Amino acid sequence: MNASPVDQISFQNPFVDELRGETSGNKGSRQVPGYCYSLVQPTPVESPHLLAWSEEMGDFLGLAKPTERGPAVDALAGNLVTASMKPFAARYGGHQFGNWAGQLGDGRAISLGQAVAVDGSRWEIQLKGAGPTPYSRRADGRAVLRSSLREFLCSEAMHHLGVPTTRALSLVGTGDEVVRDMFYNGNAQAEPGAIVARVAPTFIRFGNFQLMTAQGEIDNLRALADYTLRHHYPELGPPSPETYLRWFEEVSRRTAVMIAHWMTVGFVHGVMNTDNMSILGLTVDYGPYGWLEPYDPDWTPNTTDFGSRRYAFGQQPRVALWNLMALAQALTPLVPDAQALRSGLNEYASTLASTQHTLLLRKLGLTPLMPDEDRALTEALPQALSEPEIDMTLFFRQLSHLAPALMAAPDNEAALFQELIAAAAYSAAPNEDRNLLQWLRQYATRLRQEAASGEETRTTMLAANPKYVLRNYLAQQAIEAAQTGDLTALETLMHVLKTPFDEHPDHAALAAKRPDWARDKPGSATLSCSS
Ligand code: AMP
Numbered sequence: 184m185n186a187s188p189v190d191q192i193s194f195q196n197p198f199v200d201e202l203r204g205e206t207s208g209n210k211g212s213r214q215v216p217g218y219c220y221s222l223v224q225p226t227p228v229e230s231p232h233l234l235a236w237s238e239e240m241g242d243f244l245g246l247a248k249p250t251e252r253g254p255a256v257d258a259l260a261g262n263l264v265t266a267s268m269k270p271f272a273a274r275y276g277g278h279q280f281g282n283w284a285g286q287l288g289d290g291r292a293i294s295l296g297q298a299v300a301v302d303g304s305r306w307e308i309q310l311k312g313a314g315p316t317p318y319s320r321r322a323d324g325r326a327v328l329r330s331s332l333r334e335f336l337c338s339e340a341m342h343h344l345g346v347p348t349t350r351a352l353s354l355v356g357t358g359d360e361v362v363r364d365m366f367y368n369g370n371a372q373a374e375p376g377a378i379v380a381r382v383a384p385t386f387i388r389f390g391n392f393q394l395m396t397a398q399g400e401i402d403n404l405r406a407l408a409d410y411t412l413r414h415h416y417p418e419l420g421p422p423s424p425e426t427y428l429r430w431f432e433e434v435s436r437r438t439a440v441m442i443a444h445w446m447t448v449g450f451v452h453g454v455m456n457t458d459n460m461s462i463l464g465l466t467v468d469y470g471p472y473g474w475l476e477p478y479d480p481d482w483t484p485n486t487t488d489f490g491s492r493r494y495a496f497g498q499q500p501r502v503a504l505w506n507l508m509a510l511a512q513a514l515t516p517l518v519p520d521a522q523a524l525r526s527g528l529n530e531y532a533s534t535l536a537s538t539q540h541t542l543l544l545r546k547l548g549l550t551p552l553m554p555d556e557d558r559a560l561t562e563a564l565p566q567a568l569s570e571p572e573i574d575m576t577l578f579f580r581q582l583s584h585l586a587p588a589l590m591a592a593p594d595n596e597a598a599l600f601q602e603l604i605a606a607a608a609y610s611a612a613p614n615e616d617r618n619l620l621q622w623l624r625q626y627a628t629r630l631r632q633e634a635a636s637g638e639e640t641r642t643t644m645l646a647a648n649p650k651y652v653l654r655n656y657l658a659q660q661a662i663e664a665a666q667t668g669d670l671t672a673l674e675t676l677m678h679v680l681k682t683p684f685d686e687h688p689d690h691a692a693l694a695a696k697r698p699d700w701a702r703d704k705p706g707s708a709t710l711s712c713s714s
Protein backbone atom coordinates (compact mmCIF):
# COMPACT_ATOMS: atom_id res chain seq x y z
CA MET A 184 0.00 0.00 0.00
CA ASN A 185 1.28 3.46 -0.84
CA ALA A 186 2.00 5.72 2.08
CA SER A 187 -0.04 8.94 2.21
CA PRO A 188 0.81 12.26 3.82
CA VAL A 189 -1.06 12.72 7.09
CA ASP A 190 -2.91 15.76 5.70
CA GLN A 191 -4.41 13.59 2.97
CA ILE A 192 -5.78 10.64 4.91
CA SER A 193 -9.37 10.21 5.96
CA PHE A 194 -9.94 10.36 9.72
CA GLN A 195 -12.64 8.42 11.57
CA ASN A 196 -14.28 10.09 14.55
CA PRO A 197 -16.23 7.54 16.61
CA PHE A 198 -15.58 9.26 19.95
CA VAL A 199 -17.14 12.47 18.67
CA ASP A 200 -19.84 10.77 16.61
CA GLU A 201 -21.07 8.38 19.31
CA LEU A 202 -20.73 10.29 22.58
CA ARG A 203 -22.26 13.49 23.92
CA GLY A 204 -19.97 16.43 23.36
CA GLU A 205 -20.03 20.15 23.82
CA THR A 206 -19.82 21.79 20.43
CA SER A 207 -19.55 25.54 21.04
CA GLY A 208 -15.84 25.59 20.16
CA ASN A 209 -15.28 28.07 23.00
CA LYS A 210 -11.73 27.61 24.34
CA GLY A 211 -12.27 29.44 27.62
CA SER A 212 -11.44 27.47 30.77
CA ARG A 213 -14.57 26.25 32.49
CA GLN A 214 -16.54 23.33 33.89
CA VAL A 215 -18.29 21.36 31.17
CA PRO A 216 -20.92 19.29 33.00
CA GLY A 217 -22.88 16.73 31.06
CA TYR A 218 -20.40 16.08 28.28
CA CYS A 219 -17.68 13.54 27.43
CA TYR A 220 -15.62 15.98 25.36
CA SER A 221 -15.50 19.46 23.87
CA LEU A 222 -14.93 20.14 20.20
CA VAL A 223 -11.96 22.48 20.02
CA GLN A 224 -9.67 23.66 17.25
CA PRO A 225 -5.91 23.55 17.83
CA THR A 226 -4.35 27.02 18.06
CA PRO A 227 -1.82 27.56 15.24
CA VAL A 228 1.87 27.96 16.06
CA GLU A 229 4.39 30.32 14.48
CA SER A 230 6.70 28.12 12.46
CA PRO A 231 6.12 24.37 12.59
CA HIS A 232 9.05 22.17 11.56
CA LEU A 233 9.62 18.45 11.90
CA LEU A 234 12.23 17.45 14.49
CA ALA A 235 11.67 13.70 14.64
CA TRP A 236 9.51 11.02 13.09
CA SER A 237 8.89 7.43 14.16
CA GLU A 238 9.42 5.32 11.03
CA GLU A 239 7.74 2.25 12.58
CA MET A 240 4.64 4.11 13.68
CA GLY A 241 4.45 5.97 10.37
CA ASP A 242 4.79 2.77 8.34
CA PHE A 243 2.19 1.01 10.46
CA LEU A 244 -0.29 3.85 9.93
CA GLY A 245 0.52 3.96 6.22
CA LEU A 246 1.83 7.51 6.58
CA ALA A 247 4.60 9.04 4.51
CA LYS A 248 7.43 10.73 6.38
CA PRO A 249 6.84 14.47 6.00
CA THR A 250 9.45 16.87 4.76
CA GLU A 251 10.72 19.37 7.32
CA ARG A 252 7.98 21.88 6.51
CA GLY A 253 4.75 21.66 4.60
CA PRO A 254 1.12 20.63 4.94
CA ALA A 255 1.80 17.32 6.72
CA VAL A 256 3.84 19.05 9.42
CA ASP A 257 1.23 21.80 9.61
CA ALA A 258 -1.34 19.09 10.36
CA LEU A 259 0.93 17.58 13.05
CA ALA A 260 1.26 21.03 14.65
CA GLY A 261 -2.44 21.82 14.60
CA ASN A 262 -1.98 24.56 11.97
CA LEU A 263 -3.94 22.62 9.39
CA VAL A 264 -7.22 20.93 10.24
CA THR A 265 -8.42 18.79 7.35
CA ALA A 266 -12.03 18.16 6.40
CA SER A 267 -12.26 14.70 7.97
CA MET A 268 -10.81 15.74 11.36
CA LYS A 269 -13.11 16.57 14.26
CA PRO A 270 -10.62 17.81 16.86
CA PHE A 271 -11.69 17.36 20.48
CA ALA A 272 -10.46 17.54 24.05
CA ALA A 273 -11.75 14.81 26.37
CA ARG A 274 -13.34 15.62 29.70
CA TYR A 275 -12.04 13.63 32.65
CA GLY A 276 -11.24 13.98 36.34
CA GLY A 277 -8.84 12.23 38.64
CA HIS A 278 -7.17 11.70 41.95
CA GLN A 279 -3.92 13.64 42.07
CA PHE A 280 -1.50 12.42 44.74
CA GLY A 281 -4.41 10.68 46.44
CA ASN A 282 -6.80 13.66 46.48
CA TRP A 283 -9.87 14.00 44.31
CA ALA A 284 -9.23 16.92 41.95
CA GLY A 285 -12.59 17.18 40.16
CA GLN A 286 -12.61 18.07 36.47
CA LEU A 287 -9.18 17.99 34.79
CA GLY A 288 -9.55 16.98 31.14
CA ASP A 289 -7.28 17.42 28.13
CA GLY A 290 -5.87 20.84 28.96
CA ARG A 291 -3.37 20.82 26.14
CA ALA A 292 -3.96 17.60 24.26
CA ILE A 293 -6.25 17.72 21.25
CA SER A 294 -7.22 14.58 19.36
CA LEU A 295 -7.59 14.88 15.61
CA GLY A 296 -9.46 11.60 15.13
CA GLN A 297 -8.49 8.06 14.20
CA ALA A 298 -6.20 6.95 11.39
CA VAL A 299 -6.65 3.49 9.89
CA ALA A 300 -3.49 1.34 10.09
CA VAL A 301 -2.28 -1.06 7.41
CA ASP A 302 -3.90 -3.96 9.29
CA GLY A 303 -7.26 -2.18 9.44
CA SER A 304 -7.02 -1.27 13.13
CA ARG A 305 -7.84 2.31 14.12
CA TRP A 306 -5.51 4.58 16.07
CA GLU A 307 -6.24 7.95 17.60
CA ILE A 308 -3.74 10.69 16.80
CA GLN A 309 -3.49 13.27 19.55
CA LEU A 310 -1.45 16.48 19.56
CA LYS A 311 0.05 17.32 22.96
CA GLY A 312 0.73 21.05 23.33
CA ALA A 313 -1.78 22.17 20.70
CA GLY A 314 -3.14 25.16 22.63
CA PRO A 315 -5.87 25.96 25.12
CA THR A 316 -9.04 23.95 25.60
CA PRO A 317 -11.92 24.34 28.07
CA TYR A 318 -9.84 22.07 30.36
CA SER A 319 -6.67 24.20 30.44
CA ARG A 320 -7.57 25.77 33.77
CA ARG A 321 -4.99 28.54 34.27
CA ALA A 322 -2.31 26.99 32.06
CA ASP A 323 -1.39 27.82 28.45
CA GLY A 324 -2.14 24.58 26.61
CA ARG A 325 1.43 24.35 25.35
CA ALA A 326 4.36 21.98 25.88
CA VAL A 327 8.10 22.64 25.88
CA LEU A 328 10.69 20.90 23.75
CA ARG A 329 12.35 19.16 26.71
CA SER A 330 9.19 17.39 27.88
CA SER A 331 7.96 16.66 24.36
CA LEU A 332 11.29 15.13 23.35
CA ARG A 333 11.19 13.02 26.51
CA GLU A 334 7.69 11.76 25.70
CA PHE A 335 8.56 11.08 22.07
CA LEU A 336 11.72 9.11 22.85
CA CYS A 337 10.44 7.19 25.85
CA SER A 338 7.16 6.00 24.41
CA GLU A 339 8.94 4.51 21.42
CA ALA A 340 11.73 3.09 23.60
CA MET A 341 9.16 1.42 25.87
CA HIS A 342 7.40 -0.08 22.86
CA HIS A 343 10.63 -1.59 21.59
CA LEU A 344 11.29 -3.05 25.04
CA GLY A 345 7.93 -4.80 24.86
CA VAL A 346 6.22 -2.63 27.49
CA PRO A 347 2.52 -1.80 26.85
CA THR A 348 2.50 1.89 25.97
CA THR A 349 0.98 4.67 23.95
CA ARG A 350 3.16 5.50 20.93
CA ALA A 351 4.59 8.59 19.32
CA LEU A 352 4.49 9.51 15.65
CA SER A 353 6.20 12.88 15.40
CA LEU A 354 7.95 15.64 17.28
CA VAL A 355 7.39 19.07 15.80
CA GLY A 356 9.11 22.29 16.87
CA THR A 357 6.66 25.18 16.99
CA GLY A 358 8.94 28.19 16.57
CA ASP A 359 7.15 29.70 19.57
CA GLU A 360 8.58 30.22 23.00
CA VAL A 361 6.85 28.89 26.09
CA VAL A 362 7.52 30.26 29.56
CA ARG A 363 8.07 27.70 32.30
CA ASP A 364 9.30 27.82 35.88
CA MET A 365 10.99 24.44 35.69
CA PHE A 366 11.42 23.87 39.43
CA TYR A 367 8.64 26.15 40.67
CA ASN A 368 11.23 28.34 42.39
CA GLY A 369 10.62 31.72 40.80
CA ASN A 370 13.02 31.22 37.88
CA ALA A 371 10.63 31.33 34.95
CA GLN A 372 12.31 31.20 31.54
CA ALA A 373 11.30 31.15 27.90
CA GLU A 374 11.93 27.76 26.32
CA PRO A 375 11.37 26.43 22.81
CA GLY A 376 7.90 24.92 22.32
CA ALA A 377 7.14 21.57 20.68
CA ILE A 378 4.23 19.27 19.96
CA VAL A 379 4.22 15.48 20.06
CA ALA A 380 1.70 13.62 17.96
CA ARG A 381 1.00 10.60 20.09
CA VAL A 382 -0.92 7.53 19.11
CA ALA A 383 -3.06 4.93 20.87
CA PRO A 384 -6.26 3.04 20.15
CA THR A 385 -7.79 5.47 22.67
CA PHE A 386 -6.57 7.83 25.39
CA ILE A 387 -9.54 7.15 27.69
CA ARG A 388 -8.35 7.11 31.31
CA PHE A 389 -9.69 5.83 34.63
CA GLY A 390 -10.48 9.49 35.31
CA ASN A 391 -13.03 9.73 32.46
CA PHE A 392 -15.28 7.26 34.30
CA GLN A 393 -14.51 8.71 37.72
CA LEU A 394 -15.68 12.19 36.76
CA MET A 395 -19.00 10.94 35.38
CA THR A 396 -19.76 9.05 38.58
CA ALA A 397 -18.55 11.85 40.84
CA GLN A 398 -20.90 14.28 39.06
CA GLY A 399 -23.80 11.85 39.02
CA GLU A 400 -23.78 11.71 35.20
CA ILE A 401 -24.72 8.05 35.10
CA ASP A 402 -26.04 8.20 31.52
CA ASN A 403 -22.66 9.45 30.36
CA LEU A 404 -20.89 6.87 32.49
CA ARG A 405 -22.86 4.09 30.84
CA ALA A 406 -22.42 5.56 27.36
CA LEU A 407 -18.66 5.83 27.84
CA ALA A 408 -18.39 2.32 29.28
CA ASP A 409 -20.42 0.89 26.40
CA TYR A 410 -18.34 2.86 23.89
CA THR A 411 -15.16 1.45 25.45
CA LEU A 412 -16.52 -2.09 25.32
CA ARG A 413 -17.78 -1.74 21.75
CA HIS A 414 -14.57 -0.32 20.31
CA HIS A 415 -11.82 -1.59 22.57
CA TYR A 416 -13.07 -4.78 24.24
CA PRO A 417 -15.42 -6.26 21.62
CA GLU A 418 -14.32 -9.79 22.59
CA LEU A 419 -16.17 -9.37 25.92
CA GLY A 420 -19.55 -9.23 24.23
CA PRO A 421 -22.48 -6.82 24.45
CA PRO A 422 -22.74 -4.57 27.53
CA SER A 423 -24.42 -6.06 30.59
CA PRO A 424 -23.63 -6.06 34.32
CA GLU A 425 -21.79 -9.34 33.75
CA THR A 426 -19.77 -7.82 30.89
CA TYR A 427 -18.85 -4.78 32.97
CA LEU A 428 -17.44 -7.12 35.63
CA ARG A 429 -15.39 -9.07 33.12
CA TRP A 430 -14.20 -5.80 31.63
CA PHE A 431 -13.01 -4.48 34.99
CA GLU A 432 -11.23 -7.78 35.53
CA GLU A 433 -9.53 -7.41 32.16
CA VAL A 434 -8.49 -3.80 32.89
CA SER A 435 -7.04 -5.07 36.18
CA ARG A 436 -5.20 -7.84 34.38
CA ARG A 437 -3.74 -5.49 31.77
CA THR A 438 -2.73 -2.95 34.40
CA ALA A 439 -0.92 -5.73 36.28
CA VAL A 440 0.96 -6.76 33.14
CA MET A 441 2.02 -3.14 32.55
CA ILE A 442 3.24 -2.73 36.13
CA ALA A 443 5.13 -6.05 36.00
CA HIS A 444 6.98 -4.72 32.96
CA TRP A 445 7.79 -1.41 34.65
CA MET A 446 9.17 -3.25 37.66
CA THR A 447 11.38 -5.51 35.56
CA VAL A 448 12.82 -2.82 33.27
CA GLY A 449 13.27 -0.25 36.06
CA PHE A 450 10.77 2.37 34.85
CA VAL A 451 9.34 4.92 37.27
CA HIS A 452 6.28 6.72 35.89
CA GLY A 453 6.50 9.54 38.40
CA VAL A 454 2.84 10.74 38.40
CA MET A 455 0.50 7.78 38.71
CA ASN A 456 -2.58 9.92 39.24
CA THR A 457 -5.80 8.23 38.16
CA ASP A 458 -6.07 10.63 35.21
CA ASN A 459 -2.77 9.16 33.99
CA MET A 460 -4.00 5.55 34.00
CA SER A 461 -5.07 4.21 30.61
CA ILE A 462 -8.23 2.14 30.38
CA LEU A 463 -6.28 -0.10 27.98
CA GLY A 464 -3.46 -0.76 30.46
CA LEU A 465 -0.96 1.30 28.46
CA THR A 466 1.76 3.50 29.89
CA VAL A 467 0.44 7.01 29.26
CA ASP A 468 1.49 10.61 29.95
CA TYR A 469 5.24 10.63 30.05
CA GLY A 470 6.09 13.49 32.40
CA PRO A 471 8.61 13.41 35.22
CA TYR A 472 9.37 9.73 34.64
CA GLY A 473 12.78 8.18 35.13
CA TRP A 474 14.80 5.00 34.85
CA LEU A 475 16.28 3.37 37.90
CA GLU A 476 20.01 3.56 37.90
CA PRO A 477 21.09 2.51 41.40
CA TYR A 478 18.45 -0.07 42.34
CA ASP A 479 16.40 1.74 44.99
CA PRO A 480 12.71 1.03 45.61
CA ASP A 481 12.39 4.44 47.25
CA TRP A 482 13.63 6.38 44.24
CA THR A 483 11.48 8.84 42.29
CA PRO A 484 12.66 11.49 39.86
CA ASN A 485 9.63 13.71 40.55
CA THR A 486 10.59 16.63 42.81
CA THR A 487 6.89 17.30 43.53
CA ASP A 488 6.81 13.87 45.19
CA PHE A 489 10.04 14.08 47.20
CA GLY A 490 8.15 14.54 50.45
CA SER A 491 5.81 11.54 50.41
CA ARG A 492 7.42 9.38 47.68
CA ARG A 493 3.95 8.12 46.86
CA TYR A 494 5.00 7.27 43.30
CA ALA A 495 8.49 5.90 44.02
CA PHE A 496 9.63 2.83 42.08
CA GLY A 497 8.74 0.29 44.77
CA GLN A 498 5.32 1.86 45.40
CA GLN A 499 4.06 1.41 41.84
CA PRO A 500 2.39 -1.99 42.32
CA ARG A 501 0.51 -0.70 45.37
CA VAL A 502 -0.49 2.57 43.70
CA ALA A 503 -1.86 0.82 40.62
CA LEU A 504 -4.05 -1.25 42.93
CA TRP A 505 -5.23 1.91 44.69
CA ASN A 506 -6.06 3.40 41.29
CA LEU A 507 -7.98 0.28 40.27
CA MET A 508 -9.99 0.56 43.47
CA ALA A 509 -10.86 4.12 42.47
CA LEU A 510 -11.95 2.82 39.06
CA ALA A 511 -14.04 0.08 40.70
CA GLN A 512 -15.72 2.75 42.78
CA ALA A 513 -16.50 4.69 39.61
CA LEU A 514 -18.04 1.64 37.95
CA THR A 515 -20.31 0.67 40.86
CA PRO A 516 -23.41 2.38 39.39
CA LEU A 517 -23.18 -0.09 36.48
CA VAL A 518 -23.17 -3.31 38.51
CA PRO A 519 -25.81 -4.20 41.07
CA ASP A 520 -23.35 -6.28 43.09
CA ALA A 521 -20.50 -3.91 43.92
CA GLN A 522 -18.74 -6.65 45.89
CA ALA A 523 -18.32 -8.59 42.66
CA LEU A 524 -15.91 -5.92 41.41
CA ARG A 525 -13.54 -7.16 44.11
CA SER A 526 -12.71 -10.28 42.13
CA GLY A 527 -11.24 -8.02 39.46
CA LEU A 528 -8.84 -6.73 42.07
CA ASN A 529 -7.83 -10.31 42.87
CA GLU A 530 -7.02 -10.68 39.21
CA TYR A 531 -4.66 -7.73 39.58
CA ALA A 532 -2.70 -9.28 42.44
CA SER A 533 -2.39 -12.72 40.88
CA THR A 534 -1.47 -11.44 37.39
CA LEU A 535 1.10 -9.05 38.82
CA ALA A 536 2.80 -11.81 40.81
CA SER A 537 2.77 -14.35 38.00
CA THR A 538 3.82 -11.92 35.25
CA GLN A 539 6.61 -10.44 37.30
CA HIS A 540 7.84 -13.93 38.17
CA THR A 541 7.70 -15.09 34.54
CA LEU A 542 9.51 -11.99 33.27
CA LEU A 543 12.19 -12.35 35.94
CA LEU A 544 12.73 -16.03 35.20
CA ARG A 545 13.29 -15.14 31.55
CA LYS A 546 15.77 -12.46 32.55
CA LEU A 547 17.59 -15.03 34.67
CA GLY A 548 17.64 -17.67 31.92
CA LEU A 549 15.59 -20.09 34.01
CA THR A 550 12.75 -22.31 32.88
CA PRO A 551 10.01 -23.00 35.45
CA LEU A 552 11.44 -26.22 36.85
CA MET A 553 11.46 -25.62 40.58
CA PRO A 554 8.59 -23.31 41.57
CA ASP A 555 9.37 -22.92 45.28
CA GLU A 556 13.07 -22.46 44.87
CA ASP A 557 12.61 -20.08 41.96
CA ARG A 558 10.12 -17.96 43.83
CA ALA A 559 12.50 -17.63 46.74
CA LEU A 560 15.22 -16.60 44.28
CA THR A 561 13.17 -13.91 42.51
CA GLU A 562 11.77 -12.57 45.77
CA ALA A 563 15.22 -12.17 47.35
CA LEU A 564 16.61 -10.27 44.38
CA PRO A 565 15.35 -6.69 45.07
CA GLN A 566 16.92 -6.61 48.52
CA ALA A 567 20.17 -8.10 47.22
CA LEU A 568 20.38 -5.50 44.44
CA SER A 569 19.59 -2.46 46.55
CA GLU A 570 22.37 -2.76 49.11
CA PRO A 571 25.36 -2.24 46.82
CA GLU A 572 23.26 0.11 44.64
CA ILE A 573 23.31 -2.10 41.59
CA ASP A 574 22.45 -0.76 38.16
CA MET A 575 19.70 -3.19 37.22
CA THR A 576 20.15 -2.88 33.45
CA LEU A 577 23.89 -3.47 33.60
CA PHE A 578 23.51 -6.28 36.11
CA PHE A 579 21.16 -8.39 34.01
CA ARG A 580 23.07 -7.74 30.82
CA GLN A 581 26.40 -8.75 32.40
CA LEU A 582 24.77 -11.75 34.03
CA SER A 583 23.63 -12.90 30.57
CA HIS A 584 27.20 -12.80 29.30
CA LEU A 585 28.39 -14.62 32.39
CA ALA A 586 25.85 -17.46 32.14
CA PRO A 587 27.96 -19.88 30.04
CA ALA A 588 30.90 -19.58 32.44
CA LEU A 589 28.68 -20.08 35.50
CA MET A 590 27.07 -23.14 33.98
CA ALA A 591 30.51 -24.70 33.57
CA ALA A 592 30.99 -24.51 37.38
CA PRO A 593 34.26 -22.59 37.24
CA ASP A 594 36.88 -22.57 40.02
CA ASN A 595 37.02 -18.79 39.91
CA GLU A 596 33.29 -18.24 40.49
CA ALA A 597 33.88 -15.84 43.38
CA ALA A 598 36.14 -13.68 41.22
CA LEU A 599 33.51 -13.62 38.45
CA PHE A 600 30.91 -12.41 40.93
CA GLN A 601 33.20 -9.65 42.17
CA GLU A 602 33.80 -8.54 38.61
CA LEU A 603 30.07 -8.48 37.90
CA ILE A 604 29.35 -6.45 41.02
CA ALA A 605 32.17 -4.01 40.28
CA ALA A 606 30.80 -3.48 36.77
CA ALA A 607 27.25 -2.74 37.97
CA ALA A 608 27.52 -1.23 41.47
CA TYR A 609 27.42 2.48 42.29
CA SER A 610 28.49 2.02 45.88
CA ALA A 611 31.53 0.05 46.90
CA ALA A 612 31.02 0.04 50.65
CA PRO A 613 32.47 -3.17 52.19
CA ASN A 614 30.02 -5.94 53.05
CA GLU A 615 27.10 -4.31 51.28
CA ASP A 616 27.35 -7.02 48.64
CA ARG A 617 27.02 -9.87 51.15
CA ASN A 618 23.40 -10.65 50.29
CA LEU A 619 24.07 -10.28 46.62
CA LEU A 620 27.00 -12.70 46.73
CA GLN A 621 24.87 -15.22 48.53
CA TRP A 622 22.11 -14.71 46.00
CA LEU A 623 24.56 -15.17 43.12
CA ARG A 624 25.87 -18.44 44.57
CA GLN A 625 22.31 -19.80 44.86
CA TYR A 626 21.52 -18.57 41.40
CA ALA A 627 24.58 -20.22 39.84
CA THR A 628 23.69 -23.53 41.49
CA ARG A 629 20.15 -23.24 40.19
CA LEU A 630 21.31 -22.25 36.69
CA ARG A 631 23.31 -25.44 36.43
CA GLN A 632 20.08 -27.46 36.68
CA GLU A 633 18.98 -26.08 33.31
CA ALA A 634 19.08 -28.45 30.35
CA ALA A 635 20.01 -25.75 27.81
CA SER A 636 23.64 -25.19 26.91
CA GLY A 637 25.53 -22.18 28.21
CA GLU A 638 25.41 -20.51 24.80
CA GLU A 639 21.68 -21.12 24.40
CA THR A 640 21.06 -19.67 27.83
CA ARG A 641 23.16 -16.63 27.05
CA THR A 642 21.20 -16.03 23.83
CA THR A 643 17.80 -16.23 25.54
CA MET A 644 19.00 -13.99 28.37
CA LEU A 645 20.38 -11.37 25.98
CA ALA A 646 16.96 -11.26 24.32
CA ALA A 647 15.32 -10.54 27.70
CA ASN A 648 17.85 -8.10 29.14
CA PRO A 649 18.23 -4.85 27.18
CA LYS A 650 21.65 -3.34 26.78
CA TYR A 651 20.13 0.10 26.22
CA VAL A 652 17.46 1.96 28.14
CA LEU A 653 16.70 5.67 28.08
CA ARG A 654 18.99 6.63 30.94
CA ASN A 655 17.91 9.89 32.49
CA TYR A 656 21.08 11.79 31.65
CA LEU A 657 21.04 10.57 28.03
CA ALA A 658 17.61 12.09 27.48
CA GLN A 659 18.86 15.31 29.06
CA GLN A 660 21.92 15.41 26.78
CA ALA A 661 19.68 14.95 23.74
CA ILE A 662 17.48 17.79 24.99
CA GLU A 663 20.35 20.20 25.57
CA ALA A 664 21.70 19.51 22.09
CA ALA A 665 18.25 19.82 20.48
CA GLN A 666 17.77 23.18 22.20
CA THR A 667 20.81 24.44 20.27
CA GLY A 668 19.46 22.95 17.03
CA ASP A 669 21.63 19.81 17.06
CA LEU A 670 19.48 16.68 16.62
CA THR A 671 22.25 14.08 16.31
CA ALA A 672 22.02 12.86 19.92
CA LEU A 673 18.25 12.47 19.56
CA GLU A 674 18.66 10.56 16.31
CA THR A 675 21.35 8.27 17.75
CA LEU A 676 19.13 7.45 20.73
CA MET A 677 16.15 6.79 18.45
CA HIS A 678 18.29 4.42 16.42
CA VAL A 679 19.75 2.47 19.34
CA LEU A 680 16.54 2.29 21.38
CA LYS A 681 14.73 0.71 18.43
CA THR A 682 16.76 -2.47 18.96
CA PRO A 683 17.76 -2.20 22.61
CA PHE A 684 18.70 -5.89 22.89
CA ASP A 685 21.35 -5.62 20.14
CA GLU A 686 24.97 -4.89 20.94
CA HIS A 687 25.50 -1.75 18.77
CA PRO A 688 29.25 -1.76 19.55
CA ASP A 689 29.66 1.74 18.08
CA HIS A 690 27.29 3.11 20.71
CA ALA A 691 28.48 1.19 23.77
CA ALA A 692 28.99 4.48 25.62
CA LEU A 693 25.18 4.81 25.79
CA ALA A 694 25.05 1.60 27.84
CA ALA A 695 27.59 2.76 30.42
CA LYS A 696 26.96 3.25 34.10
CA ARG A 697 25.58 6.70 34.90
CA PRO A 698 28.55 9.07 35.20
CA ASP A 699 29.08 10.75 38.55
CA TRP A 700 28.34 14.24 37.27
CA ALA A 701 24.79 13.17 36.32
CA ARG A 702 24.00 11.96 39.83
CA ASP A 703 22.11 15.04 41.02
CA LYS A 704 21.83 17.03 37.80
CA PRO A 705 18.47 18.77 37.31
CA GLY A 706 16.68 17.26 34.33
CA SER A 707 18.58 13.98 34.79
CA ALA A 708 18.15 13.02 38.42
CA THR A 709 15.38 15.45 39.27
CA LEU A 710 12.36 16.45 37.26
CA SER A 711 9.20 18.34 37.98
CA CYS A 712 5.70 18.31 36.53
CA SER A 713 6.50 21.60 34.77
CA SER A 714 6.39 20.69 31.12
P1 AMP B 1 -0.44 15.99 34.07
O1 AMP B 1 0.11 16.18 35.44
O2 AMP B 1 0.53 16.35 32.96
O3 AMP B 1 -1.04 14.65 33.86
O4 AMP B 1 -1.60 17.06 33.89
C1 AMP B 1 -2.68 17.19 34.78
C2 AMP B 1 -3.71 18.08 34.15
O5 AMP B 1 -3.16 19.37 33.87
C3 AMP B 1 -4.29 17.59 32.84
O6 AMP B 1 -5.63 17.95 32.83
C4 AMP B 1 -3.50 18.37 31.82
O7 AMP B 1 -4.18 18.50 30.60
C5 AMP B 1 -3.34 19.70 32.51
N1 AMP B 1 -2.15 20.44 32.04
C6 AMP B 1 -0.86 20.17 32.28
N2 AMP B 1 -0.07 21.08 31.67
C7 AMP B 1 -0.87 21.95 31.02
C8 AMP B 1 -0.67 23.11 30.22
N3 AMP B 1 0.54 23.59 29.95
N4 AMP B 1 -1.76 23.74 29.73
C9 AMP B 1 -3.00 23.28 29.99
N5 AMP B 1 -3.26 22.22 30.74
C10 AMP B 1 -2.23 21.55 31.26
Ligand code: MG
Binds near residue numbers: 458459468
Ligand atom coordinates in the same frame (compact mmCIF):
# COMPACT_ATOMS: atom_id res chain seq x y z
MG1 MG C 1 -1.96 13.68 32.52
